[in-house]
Amino acid sequence: MWVPYETFRKHPPDFLVKYRFFTPEEGGRRNLPYQGYRSDFAIESDFMNNTIDLRVIHPEFEDEYGNLIMDESKQV
Secondary structure, three states: OOOOHHHHHOOOOOOOOOOOOOOHHHOOOOOOOEOOOOEEEOOHHHHHOOOOOOEEEOOOOEOOOOOEOOOOOOEO
């Protein structure tokens, strides 16, 4: 069972975002991730430097009704 970040960090989410994963035909994932997935990302300005600094997002996924997905074995 997933433990929400807000429960153990005692802090609400920093931001909310809606995004989608690319399909395999679009060059994306073959399988959807699970709750607990960690993703790297870079900011566009990072590419203007010689080195790219990657950042990490620790997302929590919600279902189509806005409820946090608590089942870690269910794909998002």
